[in-house]
Structure formats: C-alpha cells, structure tokens
Amino acid sequence: MAQLRARPMVVEAVRTTAPCAGCEARPFSVCNALDLRDIERLSSLAVIISVDAGRTFIEEGDPAEFFFNVTAGTAKLFKLLPDGRRQITGFASMGTFLGLAVSSTYAFGAEAVEPMHICRFSRTRLRVVLDEFPAMEKRLLEVASNELVAAQEQMLLLGRKTARERLASFLVSRAAALPAQDTLLADSPAPIDRHGPLRVSLPMTRSDIADYLGLTIETVSRTLTRFKTERLIEIPSASEILIRDLALLAGLSTGMR
C-alpha cells in the first residue's frame, strides 16, 4: 500500500517579463476580468516562470507566498499521507488559478507533468490589486465555486463509483474539456455531441491517473485494456486514447450498463 516517493526539489524562480496584454491564457483565466488598461497593473506584479516536467513548484505545507496562474502545460495537484500514499486532487492547465488557500500554508503540492509556463504573483501584492478591482475578486469566487462543484463530483467518484465507472468518468471529462483542456472554467455546457472517434491526450502517467481516481496503476491498465477489447476505445499509444463511443462511456460513468 505504501509506496514511498522521492521528494523533488522546488523549482527556482526564472524571472522574465510578464506581457499580460498578449497572454494566450488570459481569455481562459481570471485575469480576463480586467480590461486592457488595468492589465498593465497586473503585469507589473507578475513573474513568468518556466517549470520542467517532473518539477514540484508548490510544496504542501510550505508558506503560501504566491498565487499562480498556469499559462502553458499541465500540472498535477496532490496531497500526501506520511507513508507516501498520494491523492491527486486535480490537474491544472492553461488558465487555471492556483493558491486560493486562506491559510498561511499551501494545502496541496503541485508538480509539472509537462513543461509549463506559470505566471506567479506575490500574495500580498496581488491582494492590493484585488481590493482595487472587485471584478477580479468576483471572478475568483466564480472560479472557486466551479472548483467546488468539480470537487463534489470527484468525491462522488472516489466514494461510490466502481473502477470501470471511474475510468469512464475520467475519459469523458477529458473529452468534455476539449479543446480548452480545462474543466475549471467549463462554465458553458461543453458541446460533446460530435460523433466519430474523439482523440484525448493523456499527458499524465498511469500512476497519476491511478492516484487521481483512487486506484492502482494495474487496475487502470486492466480497465483501459478491457474498454479496448469492448471496442469502446482505441489506445494508439499510452498517452493517447481514441474514444469510439462517447455516449456509451458517459452512460457507463454513471452506472448505466
């Protein structure tokens, strides 16, 4: 049960200019709450950081000094037990805002699964901006509310769904997040009505998927293989899956059979 993990080092800051105005992630992020004029203020506070795949950039329990905004790549967010058991609580991709904890320390860790670009803000300095622009605070509340809904859905999955239902849910949610690969801002009911095979990429390892779904890598592998033999999916490579029957998978994800 207990698999101990090496503790990766926290990434060191790599300072760069922060051109918020031309930021590709802005349309997907809380920063969009500000208009171009105010964006300048934000730019002056932001530091852009590059994070290599596998690097931890938030350490659970560390003083929560910064807020982060993901502008490229994907991170896994996780909590650990003393013996090394890990629960991944979510994946953060372009536009995701991190660090909302009220407490003085981070309640979770974050590690890049792909090379990332992250926009980093000092908490204290961003707080001033938030007080100045209530629109951004409002947007943050929306984001937090959406995350809360997603968290409740994940609790349902972890507490009550079978391995099969968990994997089906995971694949469906990955498909629903296309092309914006971001569930947190999925305000509109994603248009998942297209037919034909749907290509979803899985930048995370089987181990990550297992720790996200509360399973072991073996169960993840076996279940995916079974989906394949049942012609629900194809697995061209380990990091890529073709969904052949999304509706059926969606049914499976809620216990229909």
Add this chain to the structure above:
Amino acid sequence: MAQLRARPMVVEAVRTTAPCAGCEARPFSVCNALDLRDIERLSSLAVIISVDAGRTFIEEGDPAEFFFNVTAGTAKLFKLLPDGRRQITGFASMGTFLGLAVSSTYAFGAEAVEPMHICRFSRTRLRVVLDEFPAMEKRLLEVASNELVAAQEQMLLLGRKTARERLASFLVSRAAALPAQDTLLADSPAPIDRHGPLRVSLPMTRSDIADYLGLTIETVSRTLTRFKTERLIEIPSASEILIRDLALLAGLSTGMR
C-alpha cells in the same frame, strides 16, 4: 450495491421575520462581514425557514433560485447516482453558507438530519447586496477557499485511506469542530490539546456516516466497535461517542500505527 431511496418532497417555505441583528449564527457566518448598519439591508432580503428532520430543502438539479445560511440544526449535502448510490459531500451546521454554484442549477441536494432553521436569500437579490458590499464577497471567497481545502482533504480520505483511517479522521474532525461544530469556518488551528474524554455527538445515522466516508453501514459499525474494544472510544449511545485518546486517533487518521 444499488440501494434505491424514496425521493423526499422539498420543504415548503415557512415565512418569518429575519432579525439578522440578533442572529446567533451571525458570528459564525458570512453575514458577519457586514456591520450592524448594513445588516438591516440583509434582513429585508432574508426569509427564515424551519425544516423538519428528514426533509429535503435543496434538490440536486433544481434551478438554483436561493442561497441559504444555516442558523440552527444540521444538514447533509449529497450527490446521487441514477441507481441510488449516494455520496454525502459534507454536513452543514450553524453558520454554513449554501448554494455557491455558479451554474443555474444546484449541484447537490441537502436534507436536514436534525430540525433546522435556515436563512434563505433570493440569489438575484443577494447579488445586488454583494455588489454593494465587497466585504461580503470577499468573505464568501474565504469561505469557498476553506471548503475547497476541506474537499481536497476529503478526496484524500476517499481515494487513499483505509476504513479504519476514515473513521478515525471523521471522529477527529468532529472533535476538532467542537464547540462550533463547523469545519468550514475553522480558520484558526483548532485547540484540540485538551485531555480527558472528549464527547462528540453524531446527529447523523450510520448510513449517513457510511455515505460520507465511502463505506457501508456494516463497516462503519464494525470499525467503531473495534475502536471501542481497543479502548480508543466509548459508545454510550449510537449518537454519542467519547474519545478516550484523541492523539492516538489523530495518528491513526494519517496512517500511523
């Protein structure tokens, strides 16, 4: 696996005056963000509702017309699968704010486990107040952030902890919430250092506990019995538990043995 449940009727509104100024729950709730002068504005929007034990007052999927603030009693919040499997995502007690969903429908249901008093606000009308008082919006963001942290902790529990660890975690969190019985606003590190037996009340049924912890009622019962034979707790009645060794239980809850 699938136990179907009768669908309880939604409670009808029981209109009463809303004396926010003298509200016992205010110190524990978001309403505290307003000073006495502004509280009057709030009062004019609130309707106090009485809910009998067992009554559902939020139906998952219904249009999210209202916000709620619990002023007395306890509710369980839950999500259902089509076949009746249920996941309780949390318990709401005095001071808890409900209905934060951004979407137009409730993402979860809520049912009273004890007779309750609830303060009800129209979403559209409360929105006006929020725009007027940024302090309250800020307080809401804090609340949402704290709930998010609690949700991540629960994901760790549901995804990675054993039955024993889950029950230990549950009892410890009930003890930590004393006397304010409210985890959501537990901003300060709860002073759990007192020794001697600690009395925690469990107003919810074993079935509720099971659905909260992702277990069956039998496993809940067996595990509590085992704690009793191990002298960790006493069980004077089904709805009351004496914790004899909180530190040991706290250790158990994170996998120490």
Add this chain to the structure above:
DNA sequence: CGTGCTTTTGAAAATCATCAAGTATAGTGG
C-alpha cells in the same frame, strides 16, 4: 542497441461489500 522506466498481464491475497439474522432503540397507540 542496450538500459531504465512505464505499461501490461497473470496469479494470489486482502479489504471491504453483500447477504443474513439478531438486538437495541424510538416512536405510537392502546
């Protein structure tokens, strides 16, 4: 073209769920 890591596959083991009574508790009506 090794070498190391990830993934897949197989067999055995374990935790927790299910099925099944039996016991306590609470609420109801006589």
Add this chain to the structure above:
DNA sequence: CCACTATACTTGATGATTTTCAAAAGCACG
C-alpha cells in the same frame, strides 16, 4: 405507562472487486 412495531444498529458468514506481488513486454533515450 407499557406493549408493539418500525427503524436503526450490530454481529456473523460468505463473496467479489480491487490490491498486492511478480514478471514480461513496450518504449524512449542516450
């Protein structure tokens, strides 16, 4: 006030899904 009934809780025996242990097969990278 007490018996009666319904519900909740406990306890036991059995079973199944998932984990654990083990090893082979793929794949990526130097």
